[in-house]
Amino acid sequence: MLYELLGAxxxxxxxxxxxxxxxxxxxxLTNGGIVRGINNWDTTFLPKKTRKHQATHTQGHYFLMRFDCDPATQKIVRDTLGVDPRMIKFSVVKMGKGKLEDISRVKGDAEWFQ
Structure with a gap:
């Protein structure tokens, strides 16, 4: 399945x-998935103050990653990011229904961010 990870x-x-x-x-990659693309969005303000790992943050360095993997690997990624002290926020979204014809035209770049 194709996933999109937005992280700060x-x-x-x-x-x-x-x-x-x-x-x-x-x-x-080690769990048999494919990374389609990574976009660096640079540092910007968070929507609101966020407290994570005993620190308050007002800014974050955003990145976007699109990748294909199975749901078990996606859960491993989410669990790892949840305990990483460098991460402030992240969101993983499934794109499409997992059928090849649904996701074959999706590129690694986010066209709407250009």
Whole structure:
């Protein structure tokens, strides 16, 4: 199935952000999935103050990742991101019904963000 992950990492070094993305990507790949694309959205303000891992955040470094995997792998990704202290917020959304004809035309980039 095709999933879209929108995540907000605590702002700081670009290396931390790359490590979070690499961790997620490697989990998808080692469980037989495919990463279709990654978009870096840079640092911006969060919609509201968020308290996570004993810290209050007003900004986050956003990224978008589209990937194909089975539901069990998607749960592993969500569980890992939920306990990662670098993550502020994230959302994983299923795109399409999992049929090849539904998701074959979906690209890795988010056209609406350009």
């Amino acid at each position: 990492v605590r702002p700081g070094s670009l290396m931390e952000i790359k490590e979070v993305i690499k961790t997620v990507g490697m989990q998808v």
